[in-house]
Amino acid sequence: MQLVTVDDIRAAADRIRGSVLRTPLIPAPWGDPERPLWLKPENLQAIGAFKVRGAFNAIAHLDPAVRARGVVAYSSGNHAQAVAHAAATFGISASIVMPEETPQIKIDATRRHGAEVVLCAAGQREKVAEEVVARTGGVLIPPFDHPDVIAGQGTIGLEIVEDLPDVATVIVPVSGGGLASGIGTAVKALAPQARVVGVEPELAADTAASLAAGHRVDWSIEDRNRTIADGLRSQPSELTFAHLQTVLDELITVSENDIRAAVREIALRAHLVTEPSGATALAAYRSRETPPGPTVVVVSGGNVEPALLAEILAG
């Protein structure tokens, strides 16, 4: 299987420059002195999550004549808004397939970018997306199972090494695995001394089980849906799992309470709003299971329900 290379990621960085925010590394002096801490705040991207990087790269890489036919995506989360936002920037149409049970606030946010929202029954997303592709001639932009999406997310790794060349540990949440595949590929190529640590909720630890088994292990969607970290309920594809086996040094699992405590700490100490998924890397850091040395935690997104954030802050 052909894996994404650091050159693919460099090409992605050239393609998306100017279209996505070049996020800073934020020093967090309240971290553990033996593991100096920086945050990579991808929640500051226009749609509140790293997903814009992969979406812009995948759309920018299309042949212009193909791109003009528009794009299609299926997602109930940040990928929906990322593709809608990127399509609007390119001035092309976007059709986003979302399950009927998607909260209205997310449907509205996707429509606000000018996308057509196609509602579907639970579990029918991929099938309905194929129908939309057949009907519109648009190009499907998958949420993680595509080299251009992985390379786009990998630009975060380039920026981390550029800003902190002697980084010892990079901690990244794992769901479908596109983010960790891309970042891990960039970091291993450019800072081979660094350890790349994945993190999953204990309640959606399919990748931890898969890495231990040496092959992909399936967890039911009912099991994975138990975690509060709603961005971390997907499972890797063959393509992303092959990357994860290559680039991850270890994978730490965190409890629901750990995740809540990390959301609270990031809000009060780093002054960043994160969704539960976005705080899991800090939760892994707080577990003190990661090695000494300069450490970066990737804050992957900030789209949290206000009532949930209020509840966590009220303690």
Place this chain on the structure above:
Amino acid sequence: MQLVTVDDIRAAADRIRGSVLRTPLIPAPWGDPERPLWLKPENLQAIGAFKVRGAFNAIAHLDPAVRARGVVAYSSGNHAQAVAHAAATFGISASIVMPEETPQIKIDATRRHGAEVVLCAAGQREKVAEEVVARTGGVLIPPFDHPDVIAGQGTIGLEIVEDLPDVATVIVPVSGGGLASGIGTAVKALAPQARVVGVEPELAADTAASLAAGHRVDWSIEDRNRTIADGLRSQPSELTFAHLQTVLDELITVSENDIRAAVREIALRAHLVTEPSGATALAAYRSRETPPGPTVVVVSGGNVEPALLAEILAG
């Protein structure tokens, strides 16, 4: 009266480089299309507020032999932590005079930086600080009434113009006036087309009254203490007022409800935690009283009580 110049601000930028975060301008595509919006997130500084810039510049500019005697400050807010943090970085002692009624959380935060906290009765801060200076030989670092502090805050203005040369409007909160004096001086020198707009809470609008009168007008501390924006309860000094008369094109006042709505919007749309003072520039923008064109709002700080933020988020 000698005003701070853009050369003073450039020198400050050289002095503080590497010690404070070079914050990005964050595009906010959810803003008004006629007034494209960017946020300058000073809440991401190590102590959660812009105050580190002035504190680092003032301490860095001291003669090393003088600096070795340590520094003294009086503040119940962000200036306390900024001076304590900067002093710790320089490896010198800091004594911070705080009123007895200061919340314990802020006293603890200041001590965590290694500073000595000297508690005093209400209204006695400046007198007690003078006594500490006499006793320790340390140098007083005032919160705003000093050219080096103004020049340090002005580095924000340099960065805004560097990142967005065709900026049309910069909106800045006004309290003691150091922040607006510094930013206004830099912006007027480097982007003369830009309007510099101050913002105050209606309940602490002493500077609005002063600018209208053409001289400083005193509002009682009881009046100023009514606003939820606890970082905007100070009044300009002669020095900062002279700057404000020169650099501000206008001053907008905002209601308490406007401020709360802006805290909520920044949390949910920009994924940043702000204290009420830190959201006032966005509140002014939301009032639609500012002119068309590219607009930057300065998000000055993020040190909010968790219970207050939870209340605002819960709506």
